[in-house]
Amino acid sequence: MANPVERLAYAAAQTARVGWYFGQYFVSARLARGSMPRPKISGATPRTQAILAELRALMLRDWRNIEAGLYRLPHNLVEPPHRALADARAYFRDLPKVNDRRRARGNAEVFRTPPAGTPKLPRYYLQNFHYQTDGYLSDRSARLYEHQVEVLFGGGADAMRRQALVPIHHYVKHRVPENVRLLDLACGTGPMLAAVRDNHPRLELTGIDLSAPYLAEARRRVGRGRGPLRALREGRGRPVRYVQAAAEAIPLPDASQDLVTCVYLFHELPRKVRAQAAAEIARVLKPGGQFVFLDSLQAHDRPDFAGLLEYFPQAFHEPYYADYVKCDLAGLFGKAGLDLAASDLVFMSKLLVFEKPS
Numbered sequence: 001m002a003n004p005v006e007r008l009a010y011a012a013a014q015t016a017r018v019g020w021y022f023g024q025y026f027v028s029a030r031l032a033r034g035s036m037p038r039p040k041i042s043g044a045t046p047r048t049q050a051i052l053a054e055l056r057a058l059m060l061r062d063w064r065n066i067e068a069g070l071y072r073l074p075h076n077l078v079e080p081p082h083r084a085l086a087d088a089r090a091y092f093r094d095l096p097k098v099n100d101r102r103r104a105r106g107n108a109e110v111f112r113t114p115p116a117g118t119p120k121l122p123r124y125y126l127q128n129f130h131y132q133t134d135g136y137l138s139d140r141s142a143r144l145y146e147h148q149v150e151v152l153f154g155g156g157a158d159a160m161r162r163q164a165l166v167p168i169h170h171y172v173k174h175r176v177p178e179n180v181r182l183l184d185l186a187c188g189t190g191p192m193l194a195a196v197r198d199n200h201p202r203l204e205l206t207g208i209d210l211s212a213p214y215l216a217e218a219r220r221r222v223g224r225g226r227g228p229l230r231a232l233r234e235g236r237g238r239p240v241r242y243v244q245a246a247a248e249a250i251p252l253p254d255a256s257q258d259l260v261t262c263v264y265l266f267h268e269l270p271r272k273v274r275a276q277a278a279a280e281i282a283r284v285l286k287p288g289g290q291f292v293f294l295d296s297l298q299a300h301d302r303p304d305f306a307g308l309l310e311y312f313p314q315a316f317h318e319p320y321y322a323d324y325v326k327c328d329l330a331g332l333f334g335k336a337g338l339d340l341a342a343s344d345l346v347f348m349s350k351l352l353v354f355e356k357p358s
């Protein structure tokens with residue numbers, strides 16, 4: 001249970017965090033001015049004040065969950081200053097290249113000249129998503145990724161991911177943790193795995209992603225900063241297994257996982273691949289198992305955000321996003337054999353929980 005000192009620490013840390021990342025968002029927007037396309041949108045766009053109010057609501061919800069014991073106060077709300085500064089420096093050093101790519105609509109660099117050592121990968125994946133340098137295919141991209149996402153969400157990305165810990169908590173509390181297997185699909189650099197491991201160190205965790213550099217970064221990051229005292233108290237936590245593979249061809253046996261999480265993947269998949277990935281998730285889940293989905297809001301979710309969702313794929317190369325925001329997710333996963341059990345909106349994301357019938 002959280003105490004008043006933790007409450008104060010949380011409030012101070014989140015205020016600093018939002019200031020740090022939102023500030024960088026504004027500077028980035030200014031630097032990107034000449035490269036941003038003219039918006040072709042019909043829906044409403046929220047004002048900055050409205051977005052800040054939503055961020056505050058997210059933080060309040062995050063705090064209430066901590067207070068209710070659904071997950072711990074995260075240890076990484078504020079990065080050590082040397083790391084925060086190094087990340088910001090690397091981000092701003094890279095930003096002109098992102099802006100140049102956006103100006104030139106340059107989204108195929110990684111297809112034409114993939115970084116050395118890139119294995120054979122699906123064509124739809126070989127793109128500079130978000131116009132980012134090296135797409136998902138280099139160590140440099142992997143090191144920048146989490147910072148880029150936090151800037152985009154004004155410091156709210158990790159707090160949104162933590163909402164997925166709530167259904168995980170409710171699932172695990174009735175079970176022996178050592179017997180629970182969780183797969184984080186498209187784990188990227190491991191932010192969801194890190195949050196799960198900090199809260200449930202005894203689960204058997206697997207992370208799957210198509211990017212070898214992102215998996216290598218996840219290996220470095222997950223478990224970092226837990227501190228010697230906590231590590232001593234809880235043991236080292238079970239090692240995480242990392243597998244380079246596609247979501248549409250998961251190399252795990254049928255009915256082998258109790259929980260599957262998937263964060264910010266589906267908006268990056270073509271329609272056909274979304275259906276294949278949904279079928280794979282249903283296949284690897286045990287009967288009675290749960291799938292916890294977190295991804296972008298969809299078109300019908302928030303009319304007051306509709307313009308933002310229209311503009312996002314125009315400004316950050318997201319070739320499948322416009323189709324994703326119209327996708328019937330309950331239908332997609334229902335067709336794969338999963339029943340929708342819960343649905344919620346979290347700032348810029350939506351959280352869905354599906355069950356595989358017993």
Ligand SMILES: C[S@@+](CC[C@H](N)C(=O)[O-])C[C@H]1O[C@@H](n2cnc3c(N)ncnc32)[C@H](O)[C@@H]1O
Pocket residue numbers: 125136149161185186187188189190191192208209210211214245246247248262263264265268
């Ligand atoms: C937007 S990032 C999300 C990463 C992470 N889940 C997070 O919360 O930040 C998308 C991730 O999906 C991975 N990815 C994209 N298509 C994939 C696929 N078909 N199979 C597995 N991973 C994929 C990318 O390599 C990248 O790490």
